Amino acid sequence: MLAISPSHYAPLPEERLPAGSVDPSSLPEGVECPLLLQRTEVPSGKNTVTLKNRVIVAPMCMYSSVDGFPTPFHLVHHGQFALHGAGSIIVEASAVTPAGRISPRDLGMYTEEHVAAHASLVQTVKSVSSEVYFGIQLAHAGRKASTWPPYDRTPHDTPYMPVNVGGWDKTVVSPSAIPYGEGHLVPHELSVSEIRDIEDDFVRAADRAYRAGYDFVQIHSAHGYLLSSFSSPLANQRTDMYGGSLENRTRLLLNIVRRIREQFPDKGLWVRLNGTDGLPEDDERESWDYESTTALASLLDAAGVDMLDISSGGTVGRLAFSSKPGYQVPGAVAAKMSDLKHMKVSAVGCLQGGTEENPEAPGLFAEKVLQEGNADFISLARVFLRQPTWVEDAARALLGRHAAGALQYSYTFPPLG
Ligand SMILES: Cc1cc2nc3c(=O)[nH]c(=O)nc-3n(C[C@H](O)[C@H](O)[C@H](O)COP(=O)(O)O)c2cc1C
Numbered sequence: 001m002l003a004i005s006p007s008h009y010a011p012l013p014e015e016r017l018p019a020g021s022v023d024p025s026s027l028p029e030g031v032e033c034p035l036l037l038q039r040t041e042v043p044s045g046k047n048t049v050t051l052k053n054r055v056i057v058a059p060m061c062m063y064s065s066v067d068g069f070p071t072p073f074h075l076v077h078h079g080q081f082a083l084h085g086a087g088s089i090i091v092e093a094s095a096v097t098p099a100g101r102i103s104p105r106d107l108g109m110y111t112e113e114h115v116a117a118h119a120s121l122v123q124t125v126k127s128v129s130s131e132v133y134f135g136i137q138l139a140h141a142g143r144k145a146s147t148w149p150p151y152d153r154t155p156h157d158t159p160y161m162p163v164n165v166g167g168w169d170k171t172v173v174s175p176s177a178i179p180y181g182e183g184h185l186v187p188h189e190l191s192v193s194e195i196r197d198i199e200d201d202f203v204r205a206a207d208r209a210y211r212a213g214y215d216f217v218q219i220h221s222a223h224g225y226l227l228s229s230f231s232s233p234l235a236n237q238r239t240d241m242y243g244g245s246l247e248n249r250t251r252l253l254l255n256i257v258r259r260i261r262e263q264f265p266d267k268g269l270w271v272r273l274n275g276t277d278g279l280p281e282d283d284e285r286e287s288w289d290y291e292s293t294t295a296l297a298s299l300l301d302a303a304g305v306d307m308l309d310i311s312s313g314g315t316v317g318r319l320a321f322s323s324k325p326g327y328q329v330p331g332a333v334a335a336k337m338s339d340l341k342h343m344k345v346s347a348v349g350c351l352q353g354g355t356e357e358n359p360e361a362p363g364l365f366a367e368k369v370l371q372e373g374n375a376d377f378i379s380l381a382r383v384f385l386r387q388p389t390w391v392e393d394a395a396r397a398l399l400g401r402h403a404a405g406a407l408q409y410s411y412t413f414p415p416l417g
Pocket of ligand 1: 062
């Protein structure tokens, strides 16, 4: 390993506007700062923090870990988003227990040794950009655990990874013994005491994440992983206190967030939910839908969750969503319908582009979602992998001027117009 000086030159935050922000007083008279680029307050339990803009980099599994540890890849990967001014960044789904990893290459927060490793990632990312609000997603893959990383294109006999090649297909768990799809493994139905152990795993992982220096944790209850499969009647057919009514199906998630909030009253606590399972209209099975999202949003608000991100899908194998711009915004609208007192809502899903009049201009569609009051924040994932400068590009498209940039880069930006 190269010995890189940890005391590299980092511009002092108080000397400069943080990268990705706009000083509204510098704008010509009559020009409003777009909502997307405005400094905005979010609750952090009893506290309030100010984010330098409303852009969140959504969590993205990179399948680049060994034994759950962050690597140099993670430093560079998150560092580039920070350098280019993302207001908030969420580190990928990180398992709260080894059996809760999607693949053996997943990131984790399941041992004490992970704390120091994540602390290096947090310190590095925060040292290259001031005021970046940095969090981590905590996850359990449930019945979708023990698979190959998606970039592994070697032919496999099964969609899951068997134990003889490094998987843990015999210990994959779920609320009910129902496979994710045809050909998938039959998961072990969790007992009540095993469910309580997983609740403890989430709370312990949150404790480790805060000790590593993360500003917030996001609890992953979307995409058919464990917590969202508890919520969905398609995957949860239990008849005990964890099945049946919406209150029972969301009991595990709510217990986790209530315990984290009680133990860490001033730390950031975010949740990601499915807005809908996405069954076709003619499928009459009971499933997770927008009404369920509205009902759960008010329970999460009362439990002290600070930000709710609404995604969708992944609960059952064969449904595919048409990923057109804003396809998941109705889920954010459903969450906001519940008269929230504390919690903010972010939208995600193909929000990077322009509007009908100006389809190529980054930021215009996202600004429209905010202007229409459909969400308070904008989460983006894939675009950041090919265009890490998205915040800077959106500022130029929305305002015709540069947002503040990293000291080392921004003096080279050409004058505009
Ligand atoms: C490579 C990749 C990895 C992802 N990993 C995660 C993850 O770890 N946790 C999660 O909640 N969503 C994950 N997602 C979903 C994204 O966070 C996001 O919701 C989705 O890509 C839609 O947003 P976009 O249209 O801006 O890409 C992943 C998406 C991609 C493309």
